[in-house]
Amino acid sequence: MDYNTFGFAFTFFIVSIVLTLAPFMFHKAGNVKKLFPSLILFSSGMMLSVALNDIMPHLLKPHSKDSHGHHHNHDDHKCHVHEFNSGLFTSGLIFIFLLMIDTLIMNHQHCESDKLEDHKRGEHDHSDHEHPKTECCTDVIRYSTSKLQAFIFVFMISIHSFLEGLGNQSAKTMIALFFHKFIESISIGITIFTANFSFKFAFLLNFTYSLLTPCGLLIKKLAFTKEIDWFLNGCALGSLFFIIFIEMIPPHFHNKGSSLRKIVLLFTGYVISSLFNPIINRLNIKDS
Numbered sequence: 001m002d003y004n005t006f007g008f009a010f011t012f013f014i015v016s017i018v019l020t021l022a023p024f025m026f027h028k029a030g031n032v033k034k035l036f037p038s039l040i041l042f043s044s045g046m047m048l049s050v051a052l053n054d055i056m057p058h059l060l061k062p063h064s065k066d067s068h069g070h071h072h073n074h075d076d077h078k079c080h081v082h083e084f085n086s087g088l089f090t091s092g093l094i095f096i097f098l099l100m101i102d103t104l105i106m107n108h109q110h111c112e113s114d115k116l117e118d119h120k121r122g123e124h125d126h127s128d129h130e131h132p133k134t135e136c137c138t139d140v141i142r143y144s145t146s147k148l149q150a151f152i153f154v155f156m157i158s159i160h161s162f163l164e165g166l167g168n169q170s171a172k173t174m175i176a177l178f179f180h181k182f183i184e185s186i187s188i189g190i191t192i193f194t195a196n197f198s199f200k201f202a203f204l205l206n207f208t209y210s211l212l213t214p215c216g217l218l219i220k221k222l223a224f225t226k227e228i229d230w231f232l233n234g235c236a237l238g239s240l241f242f243i244i245f246i247e248m249i250p251p252h253f254h255n256k257g258s259s260l261r262k263i264v265l266l267f268t269g270y271v272i273s274s275l276f277n278p279i280i281n282r283l284n285i286k287d288s
Helices: 005-025 036-060 074-081 086-105 111-121 136-142 147-166 171-194 199-220 223-253 259-287
Strands: none
Touching: 005 171, 005 199, 036 086, 036 171, 036 223, 036 259, 086 223, 147 199, 171 199, 199 223, 223 259
């Protein structure tokens, strides 16, 4: 299936910049924020499906052209079982790198750590210690000590979107990535708005965030990237694992609310995204 990559990149940029600036046009953002926990968990399920069912299979394929022949036997299979997979290794490095940025450079503490400390001290009164139900990663912007720190943080949480754009660009991946970008753009836009930055500086933050995913999509289409697909997909997988298992799922499972409802939302997003797979495969076969 052939895609207009420039069209996708342009669409991603326009949608992101509009949604991040929307809170400056619509001041009643509180009602929208109430939907974030449900949307984020649903999106997490979709992204988990993309990571496991779309990107990972590409990393498990042999990298060399010679290995794509049809002369497969049991001995050949045994030889590849314990073969070093550079793509999966890269994904692990990216995961650790993003975790390092998150914990060491940004001094980022997730919401659940505060709640655990409250329980240790026996403090159950949260009247003066309420946690907003948006993504914890965006809350740091609100408490940033300087504009430089806020700018760096927006850039860092955009890295995973940039790396996702470098990965396998199937229709299913694009749909899930678009849905994820849609939710995240609203979240970041509202958080920057509530930080009371000047409009010029807020626009600079939003512009930087909105530009990085399209850049990843366009870089992926350069000729030399075909030789390093394993590296790009490895970066995308590691980035996805970080945003799913560190930034998206844990904070919301430690918030108040029905755990069963949260699991259902996560499960629904995963199943719906997974059901795209056979449909997209059939479309790819017809167009090939």
